[in-house]
Amino acid sequence: MQPEDLEKLVRTRMPFGKHKDMLICDLPGNYLAWFAREGFPAGEIGQLLQLMHELDHNGLKDLLAPLRMQR
Structure with missing residues (x-):
């Protein structure tokens, strides 16, 4: 995973x-x-879906909040 993947x-x-x-x-x-x-x-x-599954499964979706605010 690269930072830009998030x-x-x-x-x-x-x-x-x-x-x-x-x-x-x-x-x-x-x-x-x-x-x-x-x-x-x-x-x-597929790689992005797999990464999102890992974040969701491990309760880490909130890590994306700062990136969402930048949009």
Whole structure:
């Protein structure tokens, strides 16, 4: 993980699926958990989803609050 990956979570939108166009940082935990069970997509979007799942699962979503305020 790079520091800029956290920034990407608050500005990248989900490109497909049930929550298309929602910011990755706003995706519901159960949706992220589904990807964790079924497999994350390849590429950068998969890496961002995996990072967001880790933050959500470990109760660290509040770390993104300062980045959200900068937007």
